Amino acid sequence: MAVVAARAGVSGQTVSRVVNDSPRVDPETRARVEAAMAELGYRPHRAARALRTGRSRTIGVVAQTLATVGNSALLQAIAEAAESRGYALAVVTLGVQGRIGEAFDRLHEQGVDGAIVLNEASALARDADPAGLALVVVDAPADARFAVIGTDHAAGARAATAHLLDRGAQTVHHLAGPAGSFAAAERERGWREELAARGATPPEPRRGDWSAASGHRLGEELAADPSVEAVFVANDQMALGLLRALADAGRRIPEDVAVLGFDDIADAAEFRPPLTTVRQDFAALGDQAVRLVVDRAEGLGAEASDPPLLVPALVVRASS
Template identity: 75%
Template sequence: MPQKRVSMAMVAQRAGVSGQTVSRVANDSPRVDPATRARVEQAMAELGYRPNRAARALRTGRSHTIGLVAQTLATIGNSRMLQAVAESAASRGYAVTVVTLGADGGIDDAFDRLRDQGVDGAIVLNEATALARHAASAGLRLVVVDSLPDQRFTVIGTDHAAGARTATEHLLAAGHRTVHHLAGPADSYAAAERERGWREALGDAGAPEPELVRGDWSAASGYARIGELADATALFVANDQMALGALRALADAGRRVPEDVAVIGFDDIADAAEFQPPLTTVRQDFDALGEQAVRRLVDWIDGARPDDLLLSPALVTRRSAP
């Protein structure tokens, strides 16, 4: 026998309040005393009450759903951002609709799908270049993760250049004449910022700048490109996945880490401490990025245009570059 749906009237009876008060709590109205709100929310939890999103959207003009746009969810960074965004959104009573651009980069189609589903706003991961050309016509409140500033949307991100600078300076301070760089894709904003930080650190130290070697974020590309870094004694790799491939290639070539080549990655993925040797890397806080992206988007939905935000990464030293 199907379970009877819990109604507002049942919640009101349990909490000892009017149905209108329950409605105000369900719709996040500020016109509720905090103690009363807590009593109503407790009654909702005890009875298993779930607001009718469709009905609430008709009443308030909001769907309490936000979009998340990504080129792909196959990368570790994007998948961790999705988890962080979903958890933060759920804690605020928002659902998340995810759209990926696919190989053809169909950003128009992505935003059409979001508009069709009536989202209140969207978070965009790492597709700022494409977004900037379309944001004015998107008709959505937008928070972009990793982008140059733009008046059409709010930007949050990691200070990739500062993290790369810290990694490069750490290797130079250990006595290396210079630091080689295995960079990310040329069309990636994060990769470009990490490359910029590496170049600036070398320039400020008066160290020679080796020829750049570029990968595609994958461990396979880190493995494949290590042959072009035969002269390296210190290597800054633009992400941990490529660093994993580089460590394997160095081991296969009989080059010891860190005795022959010191290696630093970027991201501090969950398994970085389990690499052989454990990877020194630059940690970016994906949980904080997801939380801040959702917080700023919800603030904007509520009527307050939020400021941009840049989070500082931190170097985590392990055995690959003590």
């Protein structure tokens, strides 16, 4: 660092500020220091810096699984947001056992500055001691021990159900997510609320596991019922299975059955037909999660109230 300072004609403290991305460096000086670092091949030593500062600049991520498209999309967004702030990630998946306390212990052993808990794992976070971790939980009820962020799933579900009713359906069937998922419960709540507001009777929902296979299996039951004319599906992957089941049964989409999903995954526009869905802003969610966990790790905003839920957008395509 001293050699970089001499080459750039600045103090060692200024180099330290540039390395730590401090805003207290004017752009011209920052550019000169960064040029000297590049010329000399200087790289900050993460482990040494952690010993000196007591912070590893590493964020833990806890997920039930990364097999679901939503979790993978959110992890990608978190990784990009962390990288932009100079943070690395340590990822722990819970699997079938779901022992989140053990996950927190492992992250503590790795010296992470804080952790982000994703989606289905959020229910477990309420029953485990974060043991001093700066913690942000995605999609969970408010809790004084950690920050909570998320999407307004109920609002998205209401917009989806209203769209299907507005095109003439007498009621809307629901292919729901798994029990125990906060997001699935909120999407089901929004669906029920919109049907009640319109005076429509809610059919008994069918419950899948987020996979296209479960959407196809339950979709075969819906396809066999001639009264089904509109289906709101709790995620796009299950909607994909439903589309196949309806096509195999000779039910035209959307003429016979309108289908609407949730998430707007990257391939939703390439389904046959292109899928109408509710778009989650995973990039904004990931950025918000990283910003909050970094603020809490640095002792900033720990007492601040949770930010408002992100409002999803209805994206209308050919399936409805």
